[in-house]
Amino acid sequence: MPAITPIDALDILLVAYFLFRLMMLIRGTRATAIIKGLAVLFVANLASGWLGLRTVNWILEQGTTVILVALPVVFFPELRRALEHLGRGQLFSRLAGMGPEEVGQVVDPVVRSARLLSESRTGALIVIEREVGLEEYVESGVRMDAAITTELLLNIFTPNTPLHDGAVIIRGQRVAAAGCFLPLTDNPYISSKMGTRHRAGLGVSEQSDALVVIVSEETGTISFAKGGRLERNLDEDSLRMRLTRELSGGRTGNFVRWGGLG
Numbered sequence: 001m002p003a004i005t006p007i008d009a010l011d012i013l014l015v016a017y018f019l020f021r022l023m024m025l026i027r028g029t030r031a032t033a034i035i036k037g038l039a040v041l042f043v044a045n046l047a048s049g050w051l052g053l054r055t056v057n058w059i060l061e062q063g064t065t066v067i068l069v070a071l072p073v074v075f076f077p078e079l080r081r082a083l084e085h086l087g088r089g090q091l092f093s094r095l096a097g098m099g100p101e102e103v104g105q106v107v108d109p110v111v112r113s114a115r116l117l118s119e120s121r122t123g124a125l126i127v128i129e130r131e132v133g134l135e136e137y138v139e140s141g142v143r144m145d146a147a148i149t150t151e152l153l154l155n156i157f158t159p160n161t162p163l164h165d166g167a168v169i170i171r172g173q174r175v176a177a178a179g180c181f182l183p184l185t186d187n188p189y190i191s192s193k194m195g196t197r198h199r200a201g202l203g204v205s206e207q208s209d210a211l212v213v214i215v216s217e218e219t220g221t222i223s224f225a226k227g228g229r230l231e232r233n234l235d236e237d238s239l240r241m242r243l244t245r246e247l248s249g250g251r252t253g254n255f256v257r258w259g260g261l262g
Contacts, residue, residue, distance in 0.1 A: 038067065100248075105173045106148060107243045113153035114213055114222050115236045123217030124157040125167040125197045127182070128247070132208035134176075138169050141180030148175055157215075167200065183207060187228065201225045211246055213239065 041064055048057040110126055117124045127134065142163060146152060148170060156163050156178045166179030185202035201212040205225040212225035222234045224242055234242070 041067070102173055103244055103247045106170060106247060107240055109148045109150045109153060110170070110213060110243065111236055111240045112150045113157075114215055114239060116150070116154060117157060117215045118220040118222050121217060121220040122157055122159060122215065123164075123197055124153070124213070124215040125182070125201055126153070126213040127167050127169045127180075127201075127204055128211040128213075128243075129169060129171045129176070130209045130211065132210065134169055134171075134204070134208060134210060137167070137180045137182055137204065138171075138177040141166055141169070141177040143177045144175045146175045148173060167204075185228070198223065198225075198230065202228060202230055205229070211243060213243075 041060060045057065045060040045064060048060055106128065110128070114124065114126070127137075152175060153168065155161075156168055158164060163179035167182050168178045169176045169180050182200035183203040183206075184196070184199045185206060187202060187206070190199065190202065195216070195218070197214050197216070201214040201223070202225050204210055205212050206228035209227070214223040214225065214230075215221070216223070221232055222239055223230055223232045224234055224239060225231075226246065231242075
Protein backbone atom coordinates (compact mmCIF):
# COMPACT_ATOMS: atom_id res chain seq x y z
CA MET A 1 0.00 0.00 0.00
CA PRO A 2 1.56 3.32 -1.08
CA ALA A 3 2.21 5.88 1.64
CA ILE A 4 0.06 9.01 1.77
CA THR A 5 2.13 12.06 0.93
CA PRO A 6 1.45 15.61 2.15
CA ILE A 7 0.16 16.42 -1.36
CA ASP A 8 -2.34 13.54 -1.12
CA ALA A 9 -3.53 14.78 2.27
CA LEU A 10 -3.92 18.32 0.92
CA ASP A 11 -5.84 16.97 -2.08
CA ILE A 12 -8.25 15.08 0.17
CA LEU A 13 -8.74 18.06 2.49
CA LEU A 14 -9.48 20.40 -0.42
CA VAL A 15 -12.05 18.03 -1.91
CA ALA A 16 -13.67 17.46 1.49
CA TYR A 17 -13.84 21.20 2.17
CA PHE A 18 -15.30 21.91 -1.27
CA LEU A 19 -17.99 19.26 -0.77
CA PHE A 20 -18.76 20.64 2.69
CA ARG A 21 -19.14 24.18 1.31
CA LEU A 22 -21.37 22.83 -1.46
CA MET A 23 -23.57 21.09 1.12
CA MET A 24 -23.78 24.31 3.13
CA LEU A 25 -24.77 26.19 -0.02
CA ILE A 26 -27.72 23.92 -0.85
CA ARG A 27 -28.78 23.45 2.77
CA GLY A 28 -32.33 24.63 3.26
CA THR A 29 -33.18 24.37 -0.45
CA ARG A 30 -35.24 21.83 -2.37
CA ALA A 31 -31.99 20.34 -3.66
CA THR A 32 -31.53 18.62 -0.30
CA ALA A 33 -34.66 16.50 -0.80
CA ILE A 34 -33.60 15.66 -4.36
CA ILE A 35 -30.18 14.46 -3.17
CA LYS A 36 -31.85 12.26 -0.57
CA GLY A 37 -34.03 10.77 -3.30
CA LEU A 38 -30.97 10.04 -5.44
CA ALA A 39 -29.30 8.37 -2.47
CA VAL A 40 -32.34 6.10 -2.02
CA LEU A 41 -32.24 5.14 -5.70
CA PHE A 42 -28.52 4.40 -5.49
CA VAL A 43 -28.95 2.15 -2.44
CA ALA A 44 -31.93 0.39 -4.06
CA ASN A 45 -29.88 -0.19 -7.20
CA LEU A 46 -27.06 -1.79 -5.22
CA ALA A 47 -29.48 -3.91 -3.18
CA SER A 48 -31.35 -5.18 -6.25
CA GLY A 49 -28.06 -6.21 -7.89
CA TRP A 50 -26.88 -7.98 -4.75
CA LEU A 51 -30.20 -9.84 -4.40
CA GLY A 52 -30.24 -10.84 -8.07
CA LEU A 53 -33.40 -8.91 -8.96
CA ARG A 54 -32.39 -8.41 -12.57
CA THR A 55 -35.57 -6.74 -13.81
CA VAL A 56 -35.74 -4.32 -10.89
CA ASN A 57 -32.02 -3.62 -11.25
CA TRP A 58 -32.38 -2.88 -14.97
CA ILE A 59 -35.30 -0.48 -14.36
CA LEU A 60 -33.39 1.32 -11.62
CA GLU A 61 -30.29 1.62 -13.79
CA GLN A 62 -32.27 3.12 -16.68
CA GLY A 63 -34.11 5.48 -14.35
CA THR A 64 -30.86 6.58 -12.72
CA THR A 65 -29.34 7.32 -16.12
CA VAL A 66 -32.29 9.50 -17.12
CA ILE A 67 -32.15 11.36 -13.78
CA LEU A 68 -28.41 12.01 -14.08
CA VAL A 69 -28.92 13.51 -17.53
CA ALA A 70 -31.68 15.76 -16.15
CA LEU A 71 -29.70 16.89 -13.09
CA PRO A 72 -28.27 20.08 -14.68
CA VAL A 73 -31.82 21.24 -15.38
CA VAL A 74 -33.15 20.23 -11.95
CA PHE A 75 -30.27 21.90 -10.10
CA PHE A 76 -30.08 24.99 -12.31
CA PRO A 77 -30.98 27.50 -9.51
CA GLU A 78 -28.45 25.93 -7.12
CA LEU A 79 -25.72 25.79 -9.80
CA ARG A 80 -26.34 29.43 -10.64
CA ARG A 81 -26.08 30.41 -6.97
CA ALA A 82 -22.86 28.41 -6.60
CA LEU A 83 -21.27 30.14 -9.59
CA GLU A 84 -22.51 33.49 -8.28
CA HIS A 85 -20.91 32.82 -4.88
CA LEU A 86 -17.68 31.77 -6.60
CA GLY A 87 -17.65 34.92 -8.73
CA ARG A 88 -18.19 37.12 -5.67
CA GLY A 89 -15.55 35.23 -3.71
CA GLN A 90 -18.11 33.99 -1.20
CA LEU A 91 -17.77 30.23 -1.74
CA PHE A 92 -14.94 30.12 0.79
CA SER A 93 -16.29 32.75 3.16
CA ARG A 94 -16.15 32.20 6.88
CA LEU A 95 -18.74 29.92 8.43
CA ALA A 96 -18.89 31.49 11.87
CA GLY A 97 -21.73 33.76 12.84
CA MET A 98 -21.50 37.51 13.05
CA GLY A 99 -19.70 39.23 15.89
CA PRO A 100 -21.72 40.85 18.71
CA GLU A 101 -21.45 44.34 17.21
CA GLU A 102 -22.51 43.15 13.74
CA VAL A 103 -25.42 41.20 15.20
CA GLY A 104 -26.59 44.28 17.08
CA GLN A 105 -26.49 46.40 13.92
CA VAL A 106 -28.98 44.01 12.33
CA VAL A 107 -31.09 42.75 15.22
CA ASP A 108 -31.76 46.00 17.11
CA PRO A 109 -33.41 48.00 14.30
CA VAL A 110 -35.27 44.94 12.97
CA VAL A 111 -36.72 44.08 16.38
CA ARG A 112 -37.66 47.68 17.21
CA SER A 113 -39.30 48.08 13.81
CA ALA A 114 -41.24 44.84 14.22
CA ARG A 115 -42.57 45.98 17.60
CA LEU A 116 -43.65 49.41 16.33
CA LEU A 117 -45.18 47.96 13.18
CA SER A 118 -47.00 45.38 15.28
CA GLU A 119 -48.43 48.07 17.56
CA SER A 120 -49.77 50.02 14.57
CA ARG A 121 -50.86 46.82 12.77
CA THR A 122 -48.77 47.64 9.74
CA GLY A 123 -47.83 44.65 7.57
CA ALA A 124 -44.13 43.95 7.04
CA LEU A 125 -41.87 41.27 5.58
CA ILE A 126 -38.15 41.40 6.42
CA VAL A 127 -35.73 38.80 5.05
CA ILE A 128 -32.17 38.40 6.39
CA GLU A 129 -29.87 36.70 3.88
CA ARG A 130 -27.32 34.18 5.13
CA GLU A 131 -25.26 31.55 3.26
CA VAL A 132 -27.68 31.01 0.37
CA GLY A 133 -27.70 34.03 -1.93
CA LEU A 134 -30.99 35.86 -2.59
CA GLU A 135 -29.79 37.92 -5.55
CA GLU A 136 -32.63 36.75 -7.81
CA TYR A 137 -35.14 38.22 -5.33
CA VAL A 138 -33.06 41.37 -4.79
CA GLU A 139 -33.24 41.96 -8.54
CA SER A 140 -37.06 41.88 -8.40
CA GLY A 141 -37.18 44.88 -6.06
CA VAL A 142 -35.61 48.33 -5.73
CA ARG A 143 -31.91 48.26 -4.81
CA MET A 144 -31.00 50.45 -1.87
CA ASP A 145 -27.67 49.49 -0.23
CA ALA A 146 -28.62 51.54 2.82
CA ALA A 147 -27.78 51.32 6.50
CA ILE A 148 -30.30 49.38 8.57
CA THR A 149 -32.25 51.81 10.73
CA THR A 150 -35.63 51.66 12.43
CA GLU A 151 -36.68 54.85 10.66
CA LEU A 152 -35.89 53.42 7.23
CA LEU A 153 -37.80 50.19 7.84
CA LEU A 154 -40.81 52.05 9.23
CA ASN A 155 -40.82 54.36 6.23
CA ILE A 156 -40.59 51.48 3.74
CA PHE A 157 -43.60 49.70 5.22
CA THR A 158 -45.78 52.79 5.59
CA PRO A 159 -49.16 51.95 4.01
CA ASN A 160 -49.96 53.24 0.52
CA THR A 161 -46.30 53.76 -0.38
CA PRO A 162 -44.72 52.11 -3.45
CA LEU A 163 -42.59 49.61 -1.47
CA HIS A 164 -45.11 48.74 1.24
CA ASP A 165 -46.33 45.42 -0.17
CA GLY A 166 -42.93 43.94 -1.04
CA ALA A 167 -40.20 42.40 1.11
CA VAL A 168 -37.09 44.05 2.49
CA ILE A 169 -33.92 41.97 2.02
CA ILE A 170 -31.02 42.55 4.39
CA ARG A 171 -27.54 41.49 3.31
CA GLY A 172 -24.82 41.79 5.90
CA GLN A 173 -25.34 45.05 7.75
CA ARG A 174 -27.12 46.77 4.85
CA VAL A 175 -30.61 46.89 3.39
CA ALA A 176 -29.94 45.43 -0.05
CA ALA A 177 -33.37 46.05 -1.57
CA ALA A 178 -37.02 46.75 -0.82
CA GLY A 179 -40.27 45.95 -2.61
CA CYS A 180 -38.97 42.49 -3.50
CA PHE A 181 -41.15 39.64 -4.76
CA LEU A 182 -40.69 36.27 -3.04
CA PRO A 183 -41.80 32.74 -3.95
CA LEU A 184 -44.92 31.47 -2.20
CA THR A 185 -44.72 28.35 -0.05
CA ASP A 186 -45.22 24.88 -1.55
CA ASN A 187 -46.66 23.60 1.73
CA PRO A 188 -50.19 22.27 1.00
CA TYR A 189 -51.02 22.09 4.72
CA ILE A 190 -50.62 25.76 5.53
CA SER A 191 -53.68 27.31 7.15
CA SER A 192 -56.04 29.06 4.75
CA LYS A 193 -56.03 32.00 7.18
CA MET A 194 -52.43 32.79 6.30
CA GLY A 195 -52.10 35.71 3.90
CA THR A 196 -49.63 36.39 1.10
CA ARG A 197 -46.96 37.81 3.43
CA HIS A 198 -46.83 34.65 5.52
CA ARG A 199 -46.87 32.42 2.43
CA ALA A 200 -44.05 34.42 0.85
CA GLY A 201 -42.04 34.41 4.08
CA LEU A 202 -42.38 30.64 4.37
CA GLY A 203 -41.62 30.24 0.67
CA VAL A 204 -38.26 32.01 0.77
CA SER A 205 -37.34 30.16 3.98
CA GLU A 206 -38.08 26.85 2.21
CA GLN A 207 -35.76 27.69 -0.68
CA SER A 208 -32.92 29.23 1.33
CA ASP A 209 -31.48 29.46 4.83
CA ALA A 210 -32.73 33.03 5.26
CA LEU A 211 -34.31 34.31 8.47
CA VAL A 212 -37.69 35.95 7.95
CA VAL A 213 -39.63 38.34 10.19
CA ILE A 214 -43.32 38.81 9.34
CA VAL A 215 -45.75 41.30 10.85
CA SER A 216 -49.43 40.67 10.19
CA GLU A 217 -51.42 43.60 8.89
CA GLU A 218 -54.68 42.15 10.21
CA THR A 219 -53.68 41.19 13.76
CA GLY A 220 -50.27 42.79 14.34
CA THR A 221 -48.86 39.35 15.19
CA ILE A 222 -45.07 38.99 14.83
CA SER A 223 -43.91 35.72 13.24
CA PHE A 224 -40.49 34.20 12.58
CA ALA A 225 -39.78 31.79 9.71
CA LYS A 226 -36.74 29.60 9.14
CA GLY A 227 -36.26 26.40 7.12
CA GLY A 228 -39.90 26.26 6.01
CA ARG A 229 -41.15 26.51 9.58
CA LEU A 230 -43.04 29.30 11.24
CA GLU A 231 -43.34 30.47 14.83
CA ARG A 232 -46.08 32.96 15.64
CA ASN A 233 -47.07 35.32 18.45
CA LEU A 234 -43.55 36.47 19.31
CA ASP A 235 -42.89 39.49 21.46
CA GLU A 236 -39.90 41.84 21.23
CA ASP A 237 -37.69 39.83 23.59
CA SER A 238 -38.36 36.42 22.04
CA LEU A 239 -37.77 37.75 18.52
CA ARG A 240 -34.51 39.37 19.63
CA MET A 241 -33.38 36.10 21.24
CA ARG A 242 -34.09 34.04 18.12
CA LEU A 243 -32.43 36.43 15.70
CA THR A 244 -29.39 36.89 17.92
CA ARG A 245 -28.94 33.15 18.36
CA GLU A 246 -29.20 32.43 14.64
CA LEU A 247 -26.97 35.27 13.47
CA SER A 248 -24.38 34.48 16.14
CA GLY A 249 -24.06 30.91 14.89
CA GLY A 250 -25.92 29.49 17.88
CA ARG A 251 -27.99 26.36 17.96
CA THR A 252 -31.33 26.17 16.16
CA GLY A 253 -34.43 26.68 18.26
CA ASN A 254 -37.68 24.72 18.21
CA PHE A 255 -40.24 25.65 15.60
CA VAL A 256 -43.80 24.58 14.88
CA ARG A 257 -44.35 23.30 11.33
CA TRP A 258 -47.44 24.63 9.61
CA GLY A 259 -49.71 21.63 9.34
CA GLY A 260 -52.62 21.32 11.67
CA LEU A 261 -52.30 24.89 12.93
CA GLY A 262 -55.27 27.16 12.49
